[in-house]
Amino acid sequence: MDITENYRIDANFRHFRNAVKDNDELYLVECGIERCKPDKSFGPMTRSEYHVHIILDGKGVVKMGGKSYSLRRGQIFTLIPGIEHYYYADEENPWHYAWVTFAGTRAAYFMEKAGITAKSPIRDACVEPEQFLAIIEKILSFHQLTVVNELGRTSQLYEAMALLVDSWNRKTDSPQKKASYDYSSDVYVNSAVEYIQRRYSLIRVNDIASYLGISRYYLAHIFKEKLHVSPQEYLLNYRLARSAMLLRTTGLSIQEISEKAGYENPLTFSKIFKNAYGLSPKNYRAKILMESGAD
Incomplete structure (x- = not known):
């Protein structure tokens, strides 16, 4: 021994x-x-x-x-x-x-x-x-x-x-x-938001749920509860907010910004952007440039 x-x-x-x-x-x-x-x-x-x-x-x-x-x-x-x-x-x-x-x-x-x-x-x-x-x-x-x-x-x-x-x-x-998920809804929502901010141009709602290990139904429930929007709405709003920032602060083309937002077709991107901001990406950029020049 x-x-x-x-x-x-x-x-x-x-x-x-x-x-x-x-x-x-x-x-x-x-x-x-x-x-x-x-x-x-x-x-x-x-x-x-x-x-x-x-x-x-x-x-x-x-x-x-x-x-x-x-x-x-x-x-x-x-x-x-x-x-x-x-x-x-x-x-x-x-x-x-x-x-x-x-x-x-x-x-x-x-x-x-x-x-x-x-x-x-x-x-x-x-x-x-x-x-x-x-x-x-x-x-x-x-x-x-x-x-x-x-x-x-x-x-x-x-x-x-x-x-x-x-x-x-x-x-x-x-x-x-039959029990609830392992972590609190705050943990899942915060993790989802961080994931969207890192990968927003590449992901869909199913990807977010899969990343967290929860169902799409539960993901939608906790987003509505905590952020008062659906995961799809949050993802769309984040993509558009990032796109608007790029239009204001960079010289990237509409095509390039469209791709960064996750849209292969710039016409689709322009239509969605206009529905949100009231202006096409091109006109939005022109308005920002004009306002900054007036200042």
Whole structure:
């Protein structure tokens, strides 16, 4: 057996305990892989961190929160901070699992998005459990205490969180499917506005919704609620406002400004511009030049 201060490995057990709290938002405490012996048990005890197990094979029992769960391959059980638990491997077919322990200011939030709460500490993996195993193995490969490995461990922990949330979202009967989107409407609207301002000449409303990961219906709803216009109206108004600015401040041709606004046909652009400003782009520019000359 090879034992160091933070990393331990033998034929049936690999374990790493992190000596560095590298991120207040989410940080690794420990992780490992174990092929348990029959009836091997832990507890009763409580923990201050989240302790997520992915069952790779075999069976076992978890007792937590006054309930008993008989579990098997393809299921996940999470030991919730502050809740007493006791768990043990099956006598005839003991479980083989990987686990990751973590804490941080956003740990509870990520767990909720992954369908894991004090009331629901058990869930299906929803994907092949070996996908989780690969991430745990990657974290274990970063066991040496270097800055490079610290960054590697942190990135893989976030990868594990992403897989937990994504796999839960794939579950067709998941409450997450029926819930509101992950972020507030303000976050989506602000992100949409920033995206429009960067890409206004190239995008359509469907592109905005796809970029944000929300439906077009919800995008329209929050734009009406927050900005009192539809996404299409906002995009059009922004294109025209940018076009008017270019007409006032540059010598670009109408064709060039039309293309920058996202219109291949300058006649279409001119018609839309005139509907908004009461003047064609050519006459608008002439009026601005005349007024500036009069000053």
